[in-house]
Amino acid sequence: MTILCATHFSDAAQRAATAAAELARKLDEPLFLVHVLPGDLARAFGQTLRDTATSALMDEVRRLEKLGARVSHQVLTGEPAEELGRFAHEKGAGLVVTAGPTSASPFLGVGGTVDRLATALPVPLLVVREAEPFEAWVKGTRPLKVMVGVDRSLPFEAARDWLQGLRRYGPVEVVAGRIFWPHEEYQRMGLAQPPSYQDVSPELRHALEKEVRSLVSPLETMGQQPARLRVEPGVGRIADHLVALAAEEQVDLLVVGTHQRRALGKLWSVSHHALRLAKMSVVSVPVSMAARGSAAPIPPLRSVLVATDFSDAANRAIPYAFSLLPNGGTVYVVTVGENPQQAIEQERDWRQRLHQLLPRDADAQGRKVQVEVLAGQDVATVLLKAAERFSVDVICLGTHGRSGLKKAVMGSVAKEVTSRADRPVLVIRPPEG
Numbered sequence: 001m002t003i004l005c006a007t008h009f010s011d012a013a014q015r016a017a018t019a020a021a022e023l024a025r026k027l028d029e030p031l032f033l034v035h036v037l038p039g040d041l042a043r044a045f046g047q048t049l050r051d052t053a054t055s056a057l058m059d060e061v062r063r064l065e066k067l068g069a070r071v072s073h074q075v076l077t078g079e080p081a082e083e084l085g086r087f088a089h090e091k092g093a094g095l096v097v098t099a100g101p102t103s104a105s106p107f108l109g110v111g112g113t114v115d116r117l118a119t120a121l122p123v124p125l126l127v128v129r130e131a132e133p134f135e136a137w138v139k140g141t142r143p144l145k146v147m148v149g150v151d152r153s154l155p156f157e158a159a160r161d162w163l164q165g166l167r168r169y170g171p172v173e174v175v176a177g178r179i180f181w182p183h184e185e186y187q188r189m190g191l192a193q194p195p196s197y198q199d200v201s202p203e204l205r206h207a208l209e210k211e212v213r214s215l216v217s218p219l220e221t222m223g224q225q226p227a228r229l230r231v232e233p234g235v236g237r238i239a240d241h242l243v244a245l246a247a248e249e250q251v252d253l254l255v256v257g258t259h260q261r262r263a264l265g266k267l268w269s270v271s272h273h274a275l276r277l278a279k280m281s282v283v284s285v286p287v288s289m290a291a292r293g294s295a296a297p298i299p300p301l302r303s304v305l306v307a308t309d310f311s312d313a314a315n316r317a318i319p320y321a322f323s324l325l326p327n328g329g330t331v332y333v334v335t336v337g338e339n340p341q342q343a344i345e346q347e348r349d350w351r352q353r354l355h356q357l358l359p360r361d362a363d364a365q366g367r368k369v370q371v372e373v374l375a376g377q378d379v380a381t382v383l384l385k386a387a388e389r390f391s392v393d394v395i396c397l398g399t400h401g402r403s404g405l406k407k408a409v410m411g412s413v414a415k416e417v418t419s420r421a422d423r424p425v426l427v428i429r430p431p432e433g
Contacts, residue, residue, distance in 0.1 A: 001094030004032045006084050006113075009056050012099035016128035017060060019281070020097040021069035022138040023126075026169055032091055033061055033073045036080040050075060081116035093123055100127040101276060118275055119260045124162055124285045127275050133252035134281075143171035147251040148227075149242050149270055150178045150212050152422065155257025158290040162283065163255050164219055174227040175249050176216045179234045179241040180208060190376075190385030200233050211391040218297060239273035247279055254282045302329040305387050306396040307413075309335060310353060317398035317428040319359050324394055324426070328366030332390050333358065336374045336382050343375035380416035387423065396426045 005020035007013040017033060024031035035057050041049060057073045064071045076083040088096055101114050118125050128134075137144040148163055150156055166172055182200055186193040189207055208231045216227045230249065234241035246254045258271035266272040271284045291297065306321035308314040321331050333354050337343025343350075354371045362369050370390075376382035387395050399414040418425045 001027070002030050002032060002091050003027070003095045003097060004034060004084070004088050004091065004093040005097040006034050006036065006080070007057070007060060008035065008099075009060070010099065012128075014060070015131040016097055016099040017064060018067070018131035019126075019128040019134040021064040021067045021071065022131070022134045023095070023097070024069045024071075025067060026138045029094075031064065031069045031071045032087075032093070033057060033064065033071055034076060034084065034087060035074075036076045036078065036083045038080070039078050042077045050077075080113045081120060084113075084117060085120050088121060088123060095124050095126060096121055097126045097128060100129055100282075114275060115272070118258065118271065118284050119262055119266075122286060122288055124283050124289060125275075126281065126283045128281045129279060130252075130281065137170055137252075140170070143173045144253060145173045145175070145249070145251045146253045146255055147175040147177045147230075147242075147246045147249055148216070148255045149257070149274075150176045150215055152211070152215065153257070154287045154290055155259055155271070155285070156215065157257070158287050159255045159257035159283075159285045160216065160218060161291045162285045162289060167219065167224055171224060173225060174216070174219055175246075175251060176212050176227045176229050177242055177245050177249075178208060178212045178229070178231045179238045179245065180231070181235065182233050188385065189389040190382065191389065198233060198235065205231060207389050207391065211388075214302065214391045214393070217300070217302075237268065237273065239270040239277065242270060243274055243278045251280055254278050254280055256282065256284055258284050258286055260286050299393070301325060301393045303332065303390065303392040304329070304394045304396055305332040305334060305383070305390060305392040307334050307336065307383050308354070308357065308398065310357075311398075311400075313400045313430050314398040315357055316430060317396045317426075318357050320426065320428050321394075321396040322359055322362055322367065324396070325367055326365060328368075330368045330370060330390075331362070332370050332372060332386070332392060334372040334374055334383070334386060336376060336379045338375075338377050338379065340375040343373055347373045379413050380420065383413070383417055384420055387421065392423070394424045394426055395421055396428070398428045398430075400430070 003020055003024045005017050007017050020031055035053050037053055053075050061071045061073050076087060098114060101112050114127060133144060136142050148159055183197050185204055191204055194201055209229055212229050212231055220226045230245055232245060254274055256271045256274050261269050274282050275284055301324050304321045304324050306317050335350055350373045351371050374382050374386055395417060397414045397417060414427050
């Protein structure tokens with residue numbers, strides 16, 4: 001994985017080049033130092049300008065080589081973002097490093113080179129503010145302190161996978177930052193909302209912390225310290241709160257995933273605003289970098305939600321739910337009363353019936369069982385909100401296996417859940433006959 005660093009010879013660019021050289025040495029990767037001459041200037045001043053740029057670039061190469069990096073250099077001509085993107089692709093770069101926009105940049109860099117690179121590069125973009133943290137990390141004097149922006153999305157998975165790769169090279173202290181809109185989360189998880197829309201109930205905070213812990217759990221298999229969680233409410237633009245939280249935590253690096261949205265899509269883009277506004281270094285990881293195919297890790301299953309209406313077809317799903325957790329975990333066994341009053345009146349009886357349906361070895365291999373009686377007329381929605389609230393990895397349901405008119409008359413909770421769920425759903429069909 002070649003590292004490419006763009007420079008325009010400013011003090012900020014020198015700091016970025018230093019950080020790039022330290023990373024290249026730590027990762028044992030080659031470094032390309034690149035300067036791009038704008039086409040109009042190159043045409044106006046010709047070879048004289050190119051010779052001057054090459055001389056300055058060579059001076060910078062010699063400085064970086066003293067840090068122990070293997071450095072090559074290149075002077076390009078054209079529009080900077082386009083040329084850097086083309087050159088990165090040509091050299092198979094795995095990371096592009098540059099300095100951030102300055103306070104003098106119009107609108108803090110909107111539409112500038114860094115902005116255009118972030119929306120075009122197929123690889124992560126590291127915008128460096130300070131080089132000292134990377135130098136200390138490479139020398140082993142202290143861990144690199146990193147905050148990763150967390151939510152349930154593909155860009156987050158890409159950011160997490162990149163950070164997991166970085167942890168292989170040395171100690172990285174991770175802070176998982178989750179900014180949330182309280183009203184939206186109460187709705188998503190089916191929890192009662194306090195009178196004030198900004199209040200956060202203990203139930204909501206517990207559910208969100210559980211979800212964040214589950215999302216960052218792959219980072220905790222590297223033999224390093226578990227990620228520390230910061231789950232904070234916010235109103236307005238998520239990026240502003242995340243950047244402020246990163247500053248409060250005094251992290252060295254903020255890692256965010258990106259859909260690489262353009263035009264008006266940038267208005268609410270966390271990565272777009274983080275690159276512009278953060279005072280610390282930022283890595284923007286495109287969603288295309290999420291591990292896929294043979295590179296994708298086998299996801300551990302730690303929790304399953306299984307639902308039954310006490311019919312034989314639905315009950316068949318319960319043993320399958322336990323079979324998904326051979327190494328321990330939590331199985332949530334639930335039923336839904338469509339009449340809330342009836343669910344309250346029958347809760348004790350229904351709980352007993354649920355316990356009677358548990359396999360004899362339900363608590364073997366360290367498995368935990370949690371029995372719940374839920375209420376709501378829209379059964380599929382109730383189950384989906386419970387899956388969010390419990391942060392389960394899989395939903396398991398039985399189905400009558402009917403189709404056509406019978407299916408239309410009875411409705412299909414399994415089909416509704418499968419079509420709307422954002423996590424795997426295992427549907428257990430009965431055998432023929």
